[in-house]
Amino acid sequence: TQLLEQSPQFLSIQEGENLTVYCNSSSVFSSLQWYRQEPGEGPVLLVTVVTGGEVKKLKRLTFQFGDARKDSSLHITAAQPGDTGLYLCAARKTGTASKLTFGTGTRLQVTL
Amino acid sequence: ETGVTQTPRHLVMGMTNKKSLKCEQHLGHNAMYWYKQSAKKPLELMFVYNFKEQTENNSVPSRFSPECPNSSHLFLHLHTLQPEDSALYLCASSQGGGTGRSILFGQGTRLTVV
Numbered sequence: 001t002q003l004l005e006q007s008p009q010f011l012s013i014q015e016g017e018n019l020t021v022y023c024n025s026s027s028v029f030s031s032l033q034w035y036r037q038e039p040g041e042g043p044v045l046l047v048t049v050v051t052g053g054e055v056k057k058l059k060r061l062t063f064q065f066g067d068a069r070k071d072s073s074l075h076i077t078a079a080q081p082g083d084t085g086l087y088l089c090a091a092r093k094t095g096t097a098s099k100l101t102f103g104t105g106t107r108l109q110v111t112l
Numbered sequence: 113e114t115g116v117t118q119t120p121r122h123l124v125m126g127m128t129n130k131k132s133l134k135c136e137q138h139l140g141h142n143a144m145y146w147y148k149q150s151a152k153k154p155l156e157l158m159f160v161y162n163f164k165e166q167t168e169n170n171s172v173p174s175r176f177s178p179e180c181p182n183s184s185h186l187f188l189h190l191h192t193l194q195p196e197d198s199a200l201y202l203c204a205s206s207q208g209g210g211t212g213r214s215i216l217f218g219q220g221t222r223l224t225v226v
Contacts, residue, residue, distance in 0.1 A: 004154070033214060042202050042217030043155075044114065088155065099168065100215060102155035 004103035012109045021074045021106045023089035032072050032091040079110045115139045116218035118203050124224045133188040133221050135203030142208050144186040149200040193225045
């Protein structure tokens with residue numbers, strides 16, 4: 001059973017377009033993180049959200065944690081080729097301080 | 113560069129070989145991790161060490177043997193691997209405490225078993 005489902009799995013868009021990536025689960029999480037991974041590299045942390053309904057912005061990226069702390073979204077405005085990569089959500093369930101479970105990933109390609 | 117360094121970056125080994133992956137961090141983190149990333153599968157946690165003590169083994173086959181001599185270094189010893197063990201092996205570290213604790217990853221070792 002996959003704990004964290006991401007959608008879409010693949011996304012190919014042109015520069016300047018907007019997009020939203022989703023991370024869904026039936027479990028409640030104490031915290032959720034988003035990472036971006038480029039080919040041949042390890043994942044790099046983008047943001048951590050811990051409060052239900054929390055919204056965080058990182059330049060053109062907007063992250064939202066669901067009110068019930070079961071899901072999250074990542075919205076990119078005016079995508080650029082530098083946004084290309086694998087986007088991973090990861091979350092900890094309440095009471096499991098060390099185990100971070102990763103989602104299935106969304107591979108994004110932004111072309112000129 | 114996140115401060116977590118893995119060597120080698122690429123490794124090709126035969127099924128009868130013995131090799132080791134190395135990870136080090138000088139960030140003062142007290143927790144270190146090994147993850148496996150295979151194509152079309154989510155990142156899988158393999159092992160967790162807190163203050164040099166193994167606190168989690170996620171049902172990993174014995175052909176993978178971790179070693180944590182101190183809080184700054186982590187090894188993954190490999191022997192008699194199978195082709196399906198080919199993957200990107202990622203080391204990570206974190207500072208203990210708090211549910212919002214973030215994990216920093218190394219660049220990974222791309223392992224190919226032939």
